[in-house]
Amino acid sequence: MFIVKKLMRGRRSSRRMNIVQITLFLWYMSAVASEETSLAKPDCSSQCGLVTQIPYPFGIEDGCYLGDWFQIMCDNSTNPSRAFMNVTGLEVLEISVEGTLKVKSPITFSNCSNKPVGRQTPNLEGSPFVFSQKNRFTSLSCGGVALMTSLDGSTIAGCLSICDYTSTSYLRTKSCIGMNCCQTTITPYLRSFSTSFGALLLNADRQTCKYAFLVEHDWFTSNSTNVSAIGEMDYVPMVLEWHVFDLNYTKSDIYGTNNWRDDKSTECSSSQCFCSKGHHGNPYLLHGCQDINECDDPGRCGSGICFNYPGGFKCQLPDQRSSRVTLAIIVPSSVLGLLFLLTGIWWAHKVIKKRKDMKRKEKFFRQNGGLVLEQQLSSGELNVEKVKLFNCKELEKATDHFNADRVIGQGGQGTVYKGMLADGRIVAVKKSKIVEGGEVRQFINEIVILSQISHRNVVKLLGCCLETEVPLLVYEFIPNGTLFQYIHHQNEEFPLTWETRLRVSIEVAGALSYLHSAASFPIYHRDVKSSNILLDEKYRAKVADFGTSRSISIDQTHLTTLVRGTFGYLDPEYFQSSQFTEKSDVYSFGVVLAELLTGQKPVSFMRSPESRSLATYFLLSMEDNNLFAILDAQVMKDGGKDQIVAVANLTKACLNLNGRKRPTMKEVAVELEGIQLSVKASGVQQNFAEVEYDQSQITEPWYVSSLSTGSCMDSGTSSSFFESKRDSIYNPIIHTKRQA
Template structure:
């Protein structure tokens, strides 16, 4: 009978040694570079030093006796532990497999031989102690050794063997020993204990596993609980699953050849078809003949002429049915495509596409700066809008963190609801942001109109909002007085630009600390223009439905519904007080009269008790005159009458002046320190005379010191 496999299946990679000392070395194990999987634990060292080649497992130095790909096991030599036995060592060190892809298999059994002794196997694996053992009894008069056996603890990767006296049986001179061994091997040798006593090692079974962190089988990446099939003529199935009892609690990968195939499933095309027709019992009864096929076989009756006609009719019918099936599939695809086009058109209109086209045709929107993303691209970028990607939620929608195909990190804003008002706000935000080009305003990268709810794509600002740093516990980073002053100046500059330097005035209408973000260098970025409005140059105000956040809302706007640039000034004044005091705009922790921060602040200013509410860090780092200057500016911004408030341009200029004053003060302080050090160094030293005579030495030192001052930290 010929070989039932059409071709001998490979066990190792091409051009790799597959045998050492008569022991086969199947992949993922291998001898030599590139012959084993990308994990050094699976490297086999073939030792030829004694003239009789022996394979050893790399890094554990265990001699390999057998490797089974089908069962995921390998047999190695394991030492026997002796006690009080002549010509035997007192103890032997067993292999510690912790942190390796190997563990002791349940196919092993623990056996102890002795007279009146209890043998224990103990392991401290996985952070807790597990133990097992057994006790042997014997006739004290004959002092004849007895045996006992115990099952192996699960997930065993390291163990120690110890002996204890059991009852009154043991004698001081008795020899006893214990070992962990393969059950099958022990079954063949269990009656010959005298022969085992003369051995130093017995075969033990290890189980091995591949883990995704170090595995690249077939060049593929596997997800947990996911079954795949290899390409090519071979059929191998691999199951990837989480194994909490395994090493590193990682995702484990087990592969095997499909039914009807045989070989090494860890090799690409390593499983070859078995010719079942040549196997015992695979023949068919007459008059049927056996015909082999990939993965199986069939029994067929020899064809007559009438049968040939039937076959042709069947083939014709099959081809007709196949043609009908292809035509139906093509028609289905055409209908589905048309539906998709209609759905996209509907969503485009629903999400304000016509309104945006109207804005584009009017020339108000800078088309070059806006990219139209497709829905699939943004779903992939946000992992299908995974809740773990949420950066924040507000009245206008939810913001997700995403990564585009080119590697750029973005923030994707998804509206909560879709109605006429929300769509108008969405298109309004696109129109406004397309006109803004300022370093302290969040940049709009594009939008998507193909989804059920509209989407905006912004640049990603990584450091969160100033609200988080002012009002939430953040021990890793605290806002210094210098940073607060700089943030205030940057926000004021951005609002001044929106009010007066843009193409035409833009009112933000929702300035608050949660809408001021910080980039990687902690520079301020004004965000969320969903309620913003642009006005013509000759307009002085907007009459709208009142929008805003309680605690920041301009009381004059609340009463009149007329929003002006001074309404943004009022909201900025609240943010300025937040930066000074570290207090929330509204807090139930304060008294009923002072729950509103504006009232609390104005009262403290009138009572000349400003520094009772100023943040401790501001008082520690700031100069009194500078703090009073900022507080006075904030009070002017919070005037009830909008006409008495300064414009944002004036506010920005005053903050820049205060900021420069702080920098100049610190620079002067540093110069005085340097001058003091210079006088101390040059006071009574011998080179004073040389400096006067040459007129250059000391001047060079002073000049160099002054030139270095701007490099000092302010």
């Protein structure tokens, strides 16, 4: 009405309106539109931390809420403050006057280490709240069923997930697709239930960690959390519906007066209230619904004049002459004012954005270990000449903004993308996981270690970037994939012949031997496996992924750490004692040798329970003189019997459960080279000595146990392998060479 009266008064007088008036009016209208109307009771708090609106009937202070069910407790001891429902204790995330309430839903765990047992969703019986059908009952397990049961024990809902041990693609997805994860809808007006688990599929492991929860139905797709990360959480968002009249409140109770009939802007149903058409605000406050001024929309009436009234509006077309005069004044003035306003906003936005970008980069630099890296630079540990600091824009352009189509690998330390730098070099960019404050040194560790390594069979580090949310490492690009792919997925263009397998094993052994004994400080890789061995353009081996590696002083014999590694490759002795030695890398390399010989995976549920570990399966086969029954067909086709047996005996030595009896990597490399040279040797004897192996050492397969971070115990220094077993373990190939 203000704008209409202003225009009509202008027509009756000189019909003049200057630019300053128009500009001030537009500024005033934008300021009014940006103000948020409080939905709380007068003189009551309407915000708690990130919950920006706490509308009545909810409230914090006494007299600000309708009843105990609607009381909100604001915990100011945290930063930011957190809001909780007084009766249920659920943490509040969002409250809507339209009858919904978003809270944190507890996850119910079963057989999960370091997780509470028996947690259930609170009982809402007798409350004004019900579980919304916008939620989905979700279960994450391998071949297990999760059930929702009522208080009397009857089943309300449930779902069964399909178990898949071979694919890991579901771990990267942001949706529950039924593979190791399932969802189902819930019944209406549900106020209580309990969660239970069971295993139905034949191959389902009843001891596997299982968890279920009630969650907002579009949460999987609307946030950046992968399915694999949910197990680390304790809560997920859930939607409740609230119905005031379910507790027999009257309108007089809600509004605190009998004069509510005078308020025509509010309407109520049998369960809740809402604002009448053309109004917005809080329908639970007297006169809390305010008229919507539809005339704020400049194009509402086109060339006509907009008249607003409570609950609606109407348009009136002006006479042609006055319309032309008005448009001749208003349009240029509005355009100039708008241009002036937009120019100011654009300039302010650029300045603010630039400052924010600089602060974000500084924050990420510190968060990703920039200060720690500077300390390494000043101390001289880092080879500055070999490591370049890239900027984030350069790497974003190189990887097409980290396009999913550029992903060439993904592991426990992060995701690897293929990229091309401005100078045309093809590189591999490793986008690490988000670095927590206490784990900064683990990321910088990989930079420091790789800067010290100069070996043709180790992936070269080109540089890093620390000014992004997650740290980035840039490596030379290795084009021909991983050794794991060639072993377990036969390639007709490049068959993995016996000669190639022997050459690759020698190259990897040489690289590990260099790390253990030839580097400036001994370096333990700690995650030796075939998927961390890459093949370059000439199919030469390159050892990669040093994220969990450790360098130690020369006088140290072992490293006491939390147990980390990959099932199937993990040294049982390290698993039990938490003490990692160079012989732990030897054990993992022995598993890689067993893969090359047999073509089988390190862990397979297709084998019997006692032989699911390839290491155990290989050792038992040799104990039963059944080696040639488990060898890969390509190995049988190309390899000589003497060489195969020699490598098998060496593999057996590497897999010895007693770390002291294993050879060093240097000794392994020398023996493999000797076996390779024996290809041209003649008159090789056929009698081969066997490695002593104590059958009593085979116990329950260690890989099915959960990782333990218990107290660490000292272990003795490993003795030389060849001093104790040289004459009794290795084959006559080496012995014949010594005699000659």
